[in-house]
Amino acid sequence: MLSGTKVQDSASLETLPEDILHLIFRSAELHTAAGTKERCRLAAVCRRWKAALYRPEYWREIELNTGDFKASSAFAEGLLSCAARAGQWLQRVRVVQALPGRGCTPKVVYGDSGTRLEMYRGAQSGFSAEGKELEAWLKLCHERVMCGNTPPSRKDAAWQSEFDRIEEVMCGKRFRIQKPRLQPEIMNFVLAFGQWVAATGSAIVFIAGCTIWARLIIGWVIWPSLLAAAFIVSNI
Amino acid sequence: MRTVILRSSDGADHIVSSEAASLSRTVQSLLEELEAKEGEESPLIVPLPNVCDCTLRKVLQYCIQHTEPGTNLTGRIHVSETRRRDLEVWDRNYMLVSTDELYHLVMAAHYLNVPGLLELCCEGIANLIRGKSPQHVRQHFGLVNNFEKAEEEDIRRTNLWALVDEKELAKK
Structure with a gap:
């Protein structure tokens, strides 16, 4: 039996440096889609292992900024083309709801195909169905990419141009898909304008109401x- | 071929060829420094205060095996197919060690910076953890579950699909 290094007398994988743990997990291919189930299991072992497993180097992130969680066919087509171009499984998809005023509590779900979905939404209701729908689309992406099939033709011209643009920033680990008509800036502007219109309208209605009441009371x-009083006084 | 003396933390000396010793990048850089200081005539003694005698012996077994004729310094790139297969078999047998030994070996490989050995050890540990439940892994490696109750429950809820044993599921 080896007596061990001087640095560490009691042998335990818990005390291994994080970079070695990282290498071990890479050897076990836990960073791949196929290793997702294993990864989920091992993340439940202890805090150190969890931290080592979720080192950012493992992840290629996609951030979807959309005002709508509903997975549309265009959305799926887009993801599909992204996956094909990236040449790898999109392991983590972060969906951010762009509507202002919502909370940012992430909800993490692992789907059957091994996607880690992080859904940011204040209200949790309705999440499950949407998550499943998204997951189903991602699974489709995964299958097609892994089988080496070419992605299907994209029918939506707006999405086509969006994804052409995305390619430029795909070298980074993180890129963002923004549905043009649902950009948060525009949403914010529309909401602010709506509030301003509502406030101005209320003020106008209030002033008009006051005027009408004043005229009614005066008239x-x-x-x-006054006329009755003047008549009475003149008769006396 | 020049020989060097590697001195373990407990003072035991191991005489190896500089070629074998140079598989460790840490030793290689120390050797370069020593050579510059002391010249090429005097014997080179490399102290390794972080590695004990037994672990160093085991590491040197690997280094000697991987620098035998037909193997180049970088490991297995230019070796013949037969030699490569032999090395793979040797590596497999070499890794038949206890968890404790494996732990010390991986630490030593990391400290000595022997990429091939580090990779081999990581693969060995990866094979041990593959397909095991968290409880099983904790038990096997003596790990402590340091999650808080709420945190653990959250992980369990999130990863339920992965934590459920497939065999149990099939039985149900």
Whole structure:
């Protein structure tokens, strides 16, 4: 039996440096889609292992900024083309709801195909169905990419141009897909404009109401009362 | 071929060829420094305070095996197909060690910076953890579950699909 290094007398994998743990996990191919199930299991071992497993180097992230969680066919086509171009499984997809005023509590779900989905949304209701739908699309992407099939033709011209643009920043680990008509800046502007219109409208209605009431009171109460008073006084 | 003396933490000396010793990048850089200081005539003694005698012996077995005739310094790139297969078999047998030994070996490989050995050890540990449940891994490697209750519950809920044993699922 080896007596061990001087540095560490009691042998335990818990005390291994994080970079060695990282190498071990890479050897076990836990960073791949196929290793997802294993990864989930091992993340539940202890904190150190969890931290080593989720080192950012493992992940290629896609951030979807959209005001709508509903997975459309265009959305799936887009993901599919991204996956094909990246030449790898999109392991982590972060979906961010762009609507302002919502909380940012992430909800993490692992799907059957091994995708880690992080959904940022204040309200959790309805998440599950949407998550499943998204997961189903991603699974489709995965199957097609892994089988080496070419992605299907994209019918949506707007999405086509969007994904052409994305290619430029795909060298980085993180890239962002933004549906043009649902950009948060535009959403913010539309909401601010709506609020301004509502406030101005209320003010106008209030002023108009006050004016009408004033005219009614002056026309039908004050003037008749004054005339009646003048008539009575003149008769006396 | 020049020989060098590698001195372990407990003072034991191991005489090896400089070629074998140079598989360790740490030793290689130390050798270069020593050569510059002391010249090429005097014997080179490399102290390795972080590696004990037994572990160093085991590491040197690997280094000698991987620098035998027909093997180049970088390991297995230019070796013949037969030699490569022989080395693979040797590596497999070499890795038949206890978890404790494996731990010390991986630490030594990391410290000595022997890429091939480090990779081999990592593969060995990866094989041990593959397909095991978290409880099993903890038990096998003596790890402590340091998650808080709420945190653990959250992980369990999130990863339920992966944590459920497939065999149990099939039985149900």
